[in-house]
Amino acid sequence: MSLYKVKSRIRAAASKAGRNPDEIKLIAISKRQPNGRIRAVLEQEHRIFGENQIQEAGQKWPNFRKNFQSIELHIVGSLQTNKARQAMVLAQAIHSVDRPKLAESIARRAQELGACPDLFIQVNTGEEPQKSGIFPTDAASFVKACKKMDLPICGLMCIPPINEEPALHFSLLKKIANQSGLNALSMGMSADFESAIKLGATHVRVGSAIFGARD
Ligand SMILES: *Cc1c(COP(=O)(O)O)cnc(C)c1O
Secondary structure (H helix, E strand, O other), X not given: OXXXXXXHHHXXXXXXXXXXXXXXXXXXXXXXXXXXXXXXXXXXXXXXXXXXXXXXXXXXXXXXXXXXXXXXXXXOOOOOHHHHHHHHHHOOEEEEEOOHHHHHHHHHHHHHHOOOOEEEEEEXXXXXXXXXXXXXXHHHHHHHHXXXXXXXXXXXXXXXXXXXXXXXXXXXXXXXXXXXXXXXEEOOOOOOHHHHHHOOOOEEEEOHHHXXXXX
């Protein structure tokens, strides 16, 4: 597949759902992709990328930024507290705020830096023990606690369980976001972004469908 095909599928899914395609941000997830493939997507004028590891992101993106203007970087993977500052300096958004300790650490760094990326709270919609994220029942109070810390929470993020119908999880995420008065929904990956768009996704995180399979 390709950037062009993914973009046209996004437009088609949006129009089928009666939505404006400009409301849907395509984040090209470039983790573990060769630099040549990333450069090719940059040369097609795409500027919004996502990474799931800070170390890898820190090795790649300062270099790409020397050659390409206005790159917007999103961190989508779970974040260790001791990497929070580095993530905040490198990225314009963090999609994986998943526990109070991390929120507190980001709030402290935001005071020091005088700036903070857009934040998404990751919700473990499938309540999977091995997966990070706030449980659905705890989401509303966590959102409140984050807002009290003055964190710029713009929305919620989820990664549905592998063997379940993703639509159920997308609907649940939307419901929780509505209850908390949040507008942004980071949901949908290569296999299910059209379903996510139908259910209200504002940010889709698509990797292999754009770049090809990862090593
Ligand atoms: C890798 C990853 C993606 C993209 O996955 P694809 O199936 O390659 O589209 C999206 N979100 C997160 C959090 C990821 O880690």
